[in-house]
Amino acid sequence: MITPSYPPKPVPGDRIAVISPSGGLPGVLPLPYELGLRRLREDYGLEPVEYPTTRTMGATPQARADDIHAAFADPEVKAVIASIGGSDQITVLPLLDREVLRAHPKPFFGMSDNTNLLLYLRNAGIVGYHGASVMAELGRPGAMHPQTADSLRAALFTSGAYELRPAERWRDTARDWADPATFEAEPETRPGTGWTWLNADQVVEGRSWGGCLEIIAWLLMADREISHDLSDYDGQVLFLETSEEMPSGEEVFHTLRNMGERGLLQRFSALLMGRPKTWDFLRPHTPEEAARYAAAQRTAVQRALDAYAPGLLTVFDVDLGHTDPQLVIPYGGTVRVDGPARRITVTY
Incomplete structure (x- = not known):
């Protein structure tokens, strides 16, 4: 690679x-x-x-x-x-x-x-x-x-270098883009809850790889742009997020399980998991439903990690992907994840 x-x-x-x-x-x-x-x-x-x-x-x-x-x-x-x-x-x-x-x-x-x-x-x-x-x-x-x-x-x-910081306020709901009134006011936001760290006794630095989980799954199925030499992924930082299609916890687990069965998931040195999108016009979850959906996704990710990459430095609810604010991740650029200091730094 x-x-x-x-x-x-x-x-x-x-x-x-x-x-x-x-x-x-x-x-x-x-x-x-x-x-x-x-x-x-x-x-x-x-x-x-x-x-x-x-x-x-x-x-x-x-x-x-x-x-x-x-x-x-x-x-x-x-x-x-x-x-x-x-x-x-x-x-x-x-x-x-x-x-x-x-x-x-x-x-x-x-x-x-x-x-x-x-x-x-x-x-x-x-x-x-x-x-x-x-x-x-x-x-x-x-x-x-x-x-x-x-x-x-x-x-x-x-x-x-640029340090990523947890959102002070965030949202994942939206209003109708076809309605001019949508653009007359700021969208409603809620207080930030910070990031959740697992196995945070490590400091790792590597090139980033990943993106939208559903797209990664499609690329894997099509066998497109994925290296067959799995050593290409050794030590890299995986980042993933899910879209407004809101895949179920089982779907998320199956994708990560299959990455593990391929021998891919366990190659990475850290995982940054974006805050999941929990609301869409087709599924306008209540706050309680949204919380249950997010919890189910986290459980699914942890289940896959426990099976294939135990001990992997992992950060949940990073402000990347289908959320607001959205922090830019350099794709293929350097990412440093400092567990003890609870800091994520990217190089733009």
Whole structure:
């Protein structure tokens, strides 16, 4: 496995490509998208550049692959960000030209279904950034969460160490993006509960690997972008999170169990488990139901770890993935997990 390198960073005034590798949801729900574009311009000083499929629902995998190639190959574009996630980016991967991306390394920002492209870039030797899509994070009603905004700014423009900190206030509920009233006020948040540490008598440092658990499961099933030389994963830091599809505790256990049966789970030196998404429009859990769902997921993760990776340094409820605030994780970049000090530091 190639050790990924950090691509050059943009500076304010540069152009940033906005692409939709999974689906052109900006064309259906323009309000959070336009707000996200405005914040890229006004808050970060970057000039967004759109491509043919950025706002096109139903674009073919080839058309989306073409946009990825064009965004990376354009010498005037200094970074790339996804508009949103989706569910079929895996069909784009076989159409990508790894040499085109490798010849034009750029920071790529995305999460959820964009785990596909992040892993593809990692395997091409390029550090990406898990987090901060245009619609969900930059297009947050009222204002960006300050912790998300600060993490994104550091990941975009700086190259040093950055300490992740537990959320003081957080949420995983949402309001209707099609309703203009949604964007007139800050979303409701609840007090932070901190992170939970297991086997925290260790300090580990390694390159990160992982992303959205459901996407990792699909990639494993398709045998795509996963190394067959399991020693490639020795000592790396695994980070995982679950999406608004809210897989059951049993589904989470089965995925981790199968990673263990493959011999993969036990290779990592630490696990950062994102705070689970516990609410969706299709499943609007009460606070009590949400708490039970989160507890069931934690039990499932612990069950798999007990069977395949006992003693693994693990941190639960890290503010990454489908939660707000969302801390950016350098995908393939360096992560240091200091158990005794209860500190997580990433290198952007």
